[in-house]
Amino acid sequence: MVCGNSRQIENIQKREDVMYKNYRPAHSDFLIHWTGRDIDKKDPDWINESSSITSKKVTQLYLSRLKYILKFSLWMTKDKKSEFLSIGPDTIKRPYPARTCFTELKLSEVRSHAAEYGRLGIGFKRFFLFDRLGGPMIYYQNKRRGNWFFPPYFGESAEYRPYDYFACFLKPMVKERKDPSNITMVYSFYDESEWRIIYSQQIEGRLSKLNRSDVISKFRKPNDIEDKDFKEYIQKNDIKPEYLIPVKDRWLSMIIFPSLAVKVEAERNEEIRNLLEEIKPRKSSNTFYDKPAPWERHSKLIELDIDACRNF
Secondary structure (H helix, E strand, O other): OOOHHHHHHHHHHHHHHHHHHOOOOOOOOEEEEEEOOOHHHHOOOHHHOOOOOOOHHHHHHHHHHHHHHHHOOEEEEOOOOOOEEEEOOEEEEOOOOEEEEEEOOOHHHHHHHHHHHOOEEEEEEOHHHHOOOOEEOEEEOOOOOOOOOOOOOOOOOOOOOOOOHHHHHEEEOOOOOOOOOOOOOOOOOHHHOEEEEEEOHHHHHHHHHOOOHHHHOOOEOHHHOOOHHHHHHHHHOOOOOOEEEOOOOOOEEEEEEOOHHHHHHHHOOHHHHHHHHHHOOOOOOOOOOOOHHHHHOOOOOEEEEOOHHHHO
16 A cells, blocks of 8 residues: 555656656756957957958967867956955955856857857856856846845855855846946846856865865866967967866867858868867767767767857
């Protein structure tokens, strides 16, 4: 005989099984890192054209950027203004680690975002961020004192301590405007659906005490790379990386090219093709996996140009 509680549990499990089979995610499984804002300074009016066009020089610069990302890493940098948060009349100090940012935008919405941050998108499945302790941002209203993360709700005498790294995942919903009277309900930052990976020497020390070498091993320091071209490439850039995140990982899933020209040139660039084959090698064995994750190691990247994203 099945008791009432057991029957209820069984019915709940059946309902959950049905929900799981019919599950349709509300969020994208792809998180995109955007780069190239510095490159697009040479071609600032592209966003006003019907198609994204890159000159020969800009095309070559983007090819170099893609090559160095695939070969070495994503850069982790610091924003000089990111050490403090303003919420209403309060200013809160927070930790100051290096970071790399990603967005969860639908592909059809990426064009305006690319105009702000650059047209080259490198996409990953979200497990890439989970493996590096990354997570989504928590957004708040800039001018309102009404959030459990801020005074007075966390206590009049409470202070943010240097190791409260959750504060690095706080972000205002709206970008500060030069004209304070220009009030808008367009949530410019909130609409980006940003995710973030952070890292610092202090974080590394804490991870070391917790025996989390699995996480530490996923970050590198620029000085660890003994490549003359890469060192020269770093020196040419105004912003220098604090840390690097290698992308040779099964969760690398997508490249969004700045233009059709960059896509075609990348397709015929032997070095880029070899790097992609190294990261995602062709499956050579007859082994059949019963779970999705092992297949990711051999799944070729989705490659499309930014104009094609309008169709998704």
